[in-house]
Amino acid sequence: MATLAITAERExxxxxxxxxxxxxxxxxxxxxxxxxxxxxxxxxxxxxFFALLxxxxxxxxxxxxxxxxxxxxxxxxxGQVMIFFFLIPSIPAVLGNxxxxxxxxxxxxxxxxxxxxxxxxxxxxxxxxxHCIVTGGxxxxxxxxxxxxTAFSNTRVIEAGIAIFIAGFSSILTGLNFVVTIHxxxxxxxxxxxxxxxxxxxxxxxxxxxxxxxVLAITLLLVVxxxxxxxxxxxxTRGGDPLLFQHLFWFYSHPAVYIMILPAMAVESEVVACxxxxxxxGYNFVAMSSIAIAVFGFxxxxxxxxxxxxxxxxxxxxxxxxxxxxxxxxxxxxxWTATMYKSSISFTTPMLYAFGFxxxxxxxxxxxxxxxxxxxxxHVHDTYFIIAHFHYIMVGGAVxxxxxxxxxxxPKISGRMYPEGWGRLAALLVxxxxxxxxxxxxxxxxxxxxxxxxQYPPEFQVLNVLSTAxxxxxxxxxxxxxxxxxWSMRYxxxxxxxxxxxxGLEWKTSSPPPTFNFDEAPEVTxxxxxxxxxxxxxxxxxxx
Amino acid sequence: xxxxxxxxxxxASSEAGxxxxxxxFLVALSGFMCLAxxxxxxxxxxxxxxxxxxxxxxxxxxxxLEITWSIIPLGIFMVIFAWGAVIYFHERTPPRGASEVYxxxxxxxxxxxxxxxxxxxxxxxxxxxxxxxxxxxxQDVIHSFYVPAFRIKQDVLPGRYTTAWFRATKPGVYHxxxxxxxxxxxxxxxxxxxxxxxxxxxxxxxxGGTSGSLAASGESIFQQLGCPTCHRSxxxxxxxxxxxxxxxxxxxxxxxxxxxxENYIRESILSPSAKIVSGFKxxxxxxxxxxxxxxxxxxxxxxxxxxxxxxxxxxxxxLAPAGTRSQDxxx
Numbered sequence: 001m002a003t004l005a006i007t008a009e010r011e012x013x014x015x016x017x018x019x020x021x022x023x024x025x026x027x028x029x030x031x032x033x034x035x036x037x038x039x040x041x042x043x044x045x046x047x048x049f050f051a052l053l054x055x056x057x058x059x060x061x062x063x064x065x066x067x068x069x070x071x072x073x074x075x076x077x078x079g080q081v082m083i084f085f086f087l088i089p090s091i092p093a094v095l096g097n098x099x100x101x102x103x104x105x106x107x108x109x110x111x112x113x114x115x116x117x118x119x120x121x122x123x124x125x126x127x128x129x130x131h132c133i134v135t136g137g138x139x140x141x142x143x144x145x146x147x148x149x150t151a152f153s154n155t156r157v158i159e160a161g162i163a164i165f166i167a168g169f170s171s172i173l174t175g176l177n178f179v180v181t182i183h184x185x186x187x188x189x190x191x192x193x194x195x196x197x198x199x200x201x202x203x204x205x206x207x208x209x210x211x212x213x214x215v216l217a218i219t220l221l222l223v224v225x226x227x228x229x230x231x232x233x234x235x236x237t238r239g240g241d242p243l244l245f246q247h248l249f250w251f252y253s254h255p256a257v258y259i260m261i262l263p264a265m266a267v268e269s270e271v272v273a274c275x276x277x278x279x280x281x282g283y284n285f286v287a288m289s290s291i292a293i294a295v296f297g298f299x300x301x302x303x304x305x306x307x308x309x310x311x312x313x314x315x316x317x318x319x320x321x322x323x324x325x326x327x328x329x330x331x332x333x334x335x336w337t338a339t340m341y342k343s344s345i346s347f348t349t350p351m352l353y354a355f356g357f358x359x360x361x362x363x364x365x366x367x368x369x370x371x372x373x374x375x376x377x378x379h380v381h382d383t384y385f386i387i388a389h390f391h392y393i394m395v396g397g398a399v400x401x402x403x404x405x406x407x408x409x410x411p412k413i414s415g416r417m418y419p420e421g422w423g424r425l426a427a428l429l430v431x432x433x434x435x436x437x438x439x440x441x442x443x444x445x446x447x448x449x450x451x452x453x454x455q456y457p458p459e460f461q462v463l464n465v466l467s468t469a470x471x472x473x474x475x476x477x478x479x480x481x482x483x484x485x486x487w488s489m490r491y492x493x494x495x496x497x498x499x500x501x502x503x504g505l506e507w508k509t510s511s512p513p514p515t516f517n518f519d520e521a522p523e524v525t526x527x528x529x530x531x532x533x534x535x536x537x538x539x540x541x542x543x544x
Numbered sequence: 545x546x547x548x549x550x551x552x553x554x555x556a557s558s559e560a561g562x563x564x565x566x567x568x569f570l571v572a573l574s575g576f577m578c579l580a581x582x583x584x585x586x587x588x589x590x591x592x593x594x595x596x597x598x599x600x601x602x603x604x605x606x607x608x609l610e611i612t613w614s615i616i617p618l619g620i621f622m623v624i625f626a627w628g629a630v631i632y633f634h635e636r637t638p639p640r641g642a643s644e645v646y647x648x649x650x651x652x653x654x655x656x657x658x659x660x661x662x663x664x665x666x667x668x669x670x671x672x673x674x675x676x677x678x679x680x681x682x683q684d685v686i687h688s689f690y691v692p693a694f695r696i697k698q699d700v701l702p703g704r705y706t707t708a709w710f711r712a713t714k715p716g717v718y719h720x721x722x723x724x725x726x727x728x729x730x731x732x733x734x735x736x737x738x739x740x741x742x743x744x745x746x747x748x749x750x751x752g753g754t755s756g757s758l759a760a761s762g763e764s765i766f767q768q769l770g771c772p773t774c775h776r777s778x779x780x781x782x783x784x785x786x787x788x789x790x791x792x793x794x795x796x797x798x799x800x801x802x803x804x805x806e807n808y809i810r811e812s813i814l815s816p817s818a819k820i821v822s823g824f825k826x827x828x829x830x831x832x833x834x835x836x837x838x839x840x841x842x843x844x845x846x847x848x849x850x851x852x853x854x855x856x857x858x859x860x861x862x863l864a865p866a867g868t869r870s871q872d873x874x875x
Contacts, residue, residue: 068728141725147702148685152651152727236703237832239815242686243701276592282605307688308699309706312636316629323621327614334613335605337581340588342601347593355585362581366574373570373624375631379563379695382688382723446567448553448692450723453731457719532602536594 012512014415027112028515033098034413035119036089039126041482043085046133048478050078055437055471058464063455071454072139073155079142084164085126087394088171088256090402091263092178092209093118096202098413100178102506102513103196105187105522110180118173125167132159141452143253146234146245150226161224168213168220171259175209178202187505189524196504196528197273197280200287201266204294208255208262212298216252219245246308250301258297261361261393262290264401265332268357271408272336274502275351276343277536279529282335289328296325306377315374322372329365333358344536348500349423353404356431360396364389367442382452385445391438403430403481410485411499415512416492422484429477436470501537503529556718556739557694558711562631564695570624635696638709642675646758646841649680649687649700651726652733657841660749661757666735668720670712671745677709679806679844683837688724691737699724705806705844712739762846765839774828783828784821790851795822809844 013030016022023031054074057065066074097115101108109115132138138160140149149157182195182203223245225231232238234245273280280286302310302318336358345351367389370376380386404427410418440463449460456464498507509518526533555561592600645668648655656664670676680689680700689708690697693716698708722733740748766772774783784794789804797820802808811818813835816828835843 063731068731072725072728072730139727145686145725148725148727152685236701242703277594277600279602279604281603282610285605285610306632307697308686309701309704312633315632319629319632320622320625323618323625326621327618330617331610331614333581335610337584337588338603338609340585340592342603343588343592344594344598344600345589345592347589355589358585359578359582362578363574366577369574369621369624370567370570373566373628375563375628375635376567376570377628378632378635378697379692381697382690443551446552447550448690448719448721450690450721450731452725455731457734531600 010510011514012415012510013515014512016515025116027108027116029097029101029109029112029115030413030513030515030517032115032119033094036093036097036122039119039123040086040089040094043081043126044478045482046130047078047081047086048475050074050081052471052475054078055468057454058456059468061456061458061461061464068454069139072141072452073137075452076139076141077133077137080138080160080164081129082394083142083256083260084167085122085129087260087398088167089122089174090260090398091267091405092202092205092259093122093170093174095267095402095405095409096178096205096263097174099409099506100181100199100202101185102412102509102517103199103504104182104185104190105505105518105524106181106185107516107518109177110185111177114173115177118170118177121166121170121173125163125165125170128159128166129163132156132163135159143249144220144223144245145249146223146226146242147236149223150234158224158227161220161227165217165220165224168217171209172213175206175213178206179210182206187522187524190505191524193284194524194526194528195287197269197283197286197290198266201262201269201290204290205259205262205266207294208259208297212252212255212259215248216256219248219252222248243305243309246305247302250304251298254301254304255294255297257390257393258293260398261401262293264357264361264398264405265290267401267405267408268332268336268354270502270504271350271354271404272339273529273531274408274500275346275348275354276340277501277531278339278343279527279531280335281338281341282331283528285331286335289331292328293325296321296328300325303372303377306374307381319372319374323369326365326368326372329361333362333365346536347424348407349418349420349427350404350408352424352427352431353400353407356427356434357397357400357404360392360400360431360434364392364396367392379448380445382450383445384441384449384451387451388438388441388445391441396434396438400430400434403427406481406485408500409506410488411495412506412511412513414485414489414492415495416488417495417499418481418488418492419484422480426477426480426484429473429480431477433470433473433475433477437467437474438470440464440466440470499537501534503531503534553692554714554716554718555693555695556712556714556716557691557696558713559631559635560693560695560713562634566624566627566631569627573620635708638677638707639675642677642709644677644679644845645670646845647678647680647689647700648683648837648841649689649722649733650683651685652722652729654689654720654722654733654735655838657758657838658749659758659845661761662749666720668735668737669745669748670737670739671742672712672715672739673742675709675711677707679705679707679841681705681810681837681841685726686724687722687726687733690721690723691718692721693718693737697723705810707806712737715739715741758842758845759849760846762842762844762849765835765843766846769831769835782824784824786847787850788852790848792851794819796820797822797824806844806848809847810840813840813843 136156139155140153222233226233232240234240234242269280300322303322306315444463495511497511644659646657654666656668682700682702687700689700694710696708696710698706716739718737720735720737774781775786777787793801794804795801814832817826820826
């Protein structure tokens, strides 16, 4: 390749060392980010494969494709894989790992070895979980509700619990690393008010990881102990309380939603600013709304339990608090929209994902208002309405954010451009496929179709067929980027240092960056998103 | 006129219309918000698409705008909260005098028993226009009693009673779903609720032989277990007199006061020393593991029948056909 000769001249993090050792023993945050990228992509397709089987089973009302027990394992493992092994690490461990030091002008994270340890913990957890899958799997739902998980399930609950317990430590250590890095490693002049909003959102995310994940760890350990040593913590016949589990579990698992969505909001702010060529409208409000979400997010857990048997007055309090946490999310949407006013918008692939994110996150957020309303939650709780709602947030929000971010920073990560035409096509397929898959589920839910049903009454079939059709389009939309990203690593156009004309320190170093990120230690004298001082690229490159 | 509109299930209870009204309001509100935001984005994206020589205008932000679009949504949210809370409050408060149906859930079946003694499996027959209170417990894992046509749902837990109520308004046959994942045949744990005109219901009730009312079978269990030796109807018993206690506050030995509801009676049978009534000693044996859920519901129904019904609710012992036990043990 002729291009190889050019890149070979300059040393960067990818070509500094070769060989498997140089990757497995690296402490470079950028290489660790790539290790994560490969690992979570594997789990994304495992989880996606389970999802496709679920949708195929639901094509007909009868349970005919797989056995009931198999179906129960499919949705359980789909949830656990996607949440604990893909979504939670997705943006923080890949894009955050790669970008946090670059964006604040640091050489690396504060604890590079702990960063590598995080990845190893993740991999140990992943190997245990894969072992759990291939030796029989687990059928507790991703939620491990007691006493089903502790006393009734005959599947590999202990193994799954231990895997997720270990994965949790990976998440805690990443959070710890980010908090310390953001506090201690900022370049001269990079004050808190000059931080990119990406950093603010990751800071908020890290706080949740640090404070919430230990509670999940203890909860899972209690389940494992109760199962293994026959304790009675959640067993009502011995004075235990199955609802206690739900309180503990949601105390983490509700904030965990924000672990997944806040980083996507982080990406959204960077992408919108760049392709609208503007400073984000209301920077302070967007930054503080991330912190507000992190704080309020810890106070709403029992809104998952309105029909579980909690007291009437507890339900009232958790309902009103849930509405309070909706306000900072709304603020963000309004500010991104306002940013586009009198802007100069170009429709690149990352921007298409950003538009998609706003649309789908808005719908996911608005349907959250339905669920926080007590009288409506009683009807739609544990139905497909819930499934649709959280997929709008988790897939429509978090995955769209992740893919948008991956496209946006791909030139920096790989040093190559992805094919823009294919990128736009995939973004469109994901958007269309997603809506076709999940919108019918809102209607199904209000019609009363319960979740986790292997077979269902025939009147629900039409909407299920639509949903399954959508999922096949969605699958194509997800496979495409993997194919062309791989293709671009060899054949993609060589990326310039700053192909989008973006603000942010990460664009001031070369693509791909050198091992210690900057050839000269940066000093920041400007505010974030100083787009008035940066020329827009003459035209946004469109290939093929 | 919208009763059969395919976007929501049939409305067959007194609450269904209220739930749907809030739902429709929220759909309209969300539709409006989506339309507003999407239109703005579309307009901005068209009007401000990148063109040569035209730069973006840098705007810092506006605190006035931020406060406006925080306060207005917050106000709207509070209205939704209050509206939803009112419906919920109503759903969680069974009217006095509702007729009671005891529900025992197990993997993967619903067992229901009427006050009058009729037992049903995966089916529930109720008359139009009568308040029905469900008193539910589970023999194993958590289940959830869900009737979409009534817009009610309540988790059913092992080790305690949870309640729900409804007033059916429209004859018909409706789905009963288990909506809390409970294992292999979770999706097979479905049944139907048949709402009948009162006359038909009375006919149904008098059909099918039963072994007497639920309270009567509770009384017989009460005798078999030897409870009347201590729980006498005078003040001389070694255990508290149970006549008239249901629904009343009970003074405990440790100074607390609890209301003698279904869960209190249940707990007092299974682990009697948990809440000792003031003036008594913890001498009652533990019945945990000795009585099953269905025997327990019968016992609870019997104890309840010893208290005068608040209004027109059926009174257990008076309905009991002769033959189970001739004499009330309290007399």
